Amino acid sequence: MSLYFTEDHELFRREYRRFVENEVVPIAAEVDGAGEFPLQVLRSLGKQGYLCIQLPERYGGASGDVMMLVVAAEEMGRASSGIDASLLVHSIISVNPIYRFGSDEQRERYLPGAAAGRLIGAIAMTEPDAGSDLASIRTTARADGDSYVLNGTKMFITNGSIADFIVVAARTGPAGHRGISLFIVDTDRPGFQVARRLDKLGWRASDTAELVFEDCVVPANSLIGELGRGFYYLMENLNLERIVMAADCLGLARAAIDQAKQYALDRKQFGRPIAAFQDIRFMVVDMESSLRAAELLTYDAAWKLQSGVDCTLEASMARYVAGEMVNRVTGDAIQIHGGYGFMMESDVQRFYRDARVMTIGGGTSQIQKEVIAKRLGLVV
Template sequence: MNVWNTPERIALREMVTSFTEKEIAPHLPAWEDAGLLPRELHQKAAAAGLLGIGFAEEVGGSGGDIIDATIMTEAVMAGGGSTGLLASLFTHGIAIPHIVDSKNADLVDRYVRPTLAGETIGSLGITEPGGGSDVSGLTTRAVRDGDEYVVTGAKTFITSGVRSDFVTTAVRTGGSGFGGISLLVIDKGLPGFTVSKPLRKMGWHCSDTAELTFDEVRVPAANIVGEVDGGFGLIVNQFVNERLSLATQAYATAQRSLDLAIEYSKQRETFGKPLVTRQVIRHKLVEMHSRTAAARALTREAVEKAAAGESPLLEAVVAKNVSVAACEWVVSEAVQIFGGMGYMRESEVERHYRDARILGIGGGATEVMTDLAAKLMGL
């Protein structure tokens, strides 16, 4: 027994896999075509305790830590889910941790608890049309006016931006650079707050993505998360979790694609023999397994450190890059093994192939992560 296969975590894995097989996998193609998830899914996931995994019971969560959250991600993928599904259903994983960290009881009651209960949907607004990974350069401004902030600017590529009820938004309340950034919770429906139609994407089709525009939107000053001009610190505190989550999504996608490829190669016959009897296919499958296993081991090691209270900055960065590289290679080989069927929308590996491409962009582009790793190594 180890931390990954305690009786409680085995039960968790089985429960999440079963939920995914019953409530998600059969409907995923339709949700992909619709371009979004039904709100009812959030309620079902909350009732099953999924939305609250990794969040303390004191704020309305189900308890558990980052290991439990990692197991949940693995199980969703193993049950036939997708990273687009994870991004959309669990957007609160990037929308509310800053509020929890701020220990603001009022904001927790108004935003965290109803979100974990599946009653509301939150999103995180950081990326802007003029910049992605350069958080310090954001230009959306919030100016204090009495008991309110007046917000002007725009955000783009916002996951769940169409369906969300509120957006935890990075705004500039002070001067240039990291020190002038605050986090402000902005409710949908406020005058001057407009949301674009869903943006069309290469992958993550079931995850709605939007551009948000703020035209002198008046937001209560009480909606500031943490200290004024202290938003960047709250954002940085979530970097490790976000990168490890994406790394997990990457190797879990690779594992699911490998499993599908193995099953298909045993069933598919070519020239009178199962595809798996071909040496070139068996060697492909072994290499797919090797890269996936290495990425999983590297990521889990970093996850264990994070669960122990450490801050594995370098390990998280490296795990993300290694897992993304493994995922991109494995999903490509899976499509190749499936052949023409792998190119069809009815094939699950086709979805994973499309969805995998964002993992090396979101949460810090691969190139940015590599440069950061060099700095963390003192180079």
């Protein structure tokens, strides 16, 4: 037990880690190489009750708290940050707007299936010309009798080509954030199309796609909550998203450091383990210290969120610091491995590639810094 985690959290960590070691570690390198999300992992997690754990039991969840989500993200991130990306989008980011703002009918229709791993979820906000500036999206949803007609293109959508339902941000009103609404779109609707699957540098074990909506008609009851409130609903989830993404960085960094440390002890040059050279062992010291700092920021933000305390500042700091940290740490892990670290057969090269997106996806480092600056009273 620690300051932040109870015995229940530690028990969950042990069980979840066992699952990850049995079912994810053995395939992590292979699915990265193939650029395929392993659907069987998601189905298997669903059977074990490990998806959407934050939902109440009546929707198939475990009423898990924020620290439990942190534990799951850390443990999956240690084995495969790519798989974790798909799981976070499915289990938390696509499902939470439905749970928090959707109708009872929408909850009954999507949440138990998502928690069981029968239905796969995605969330489509980003567009070719609207990334950080989400309020500038151009995808439209036009009311037409008992329906809405969606038109537009969405870019970089995780789970985009494998999803059964997608929470789509679309414009229903004037320009700016007040004109955005959220809709649930079943992917078997005519007019929905996967334009292409995107090949990536890292997170190759997650599915990423460009999506097109062309006169895609959805029933009026696909609207989540109130018209024009979509932007606010998305903002409500942001702190949790930043915290679980930071936790994914922690797991990934842990994996890289463990391997680097072991290699520094095993590898001999000049008749001594390379850990005997101060430059190498101090590199590991810096890696461990910066991971610890990011852990404490993340746990503190998670604890505040769980306790109902405003944590926008801490969540953005955690996301920013963890994202930058994991890039440095995975780069150093390659350095410690020397030429072996540069080879595709090493794990650390995968960690390094997976880390690269951590200052981009789900809000760039620059955007986190803008949020932090605002909270510090520096935006005048």
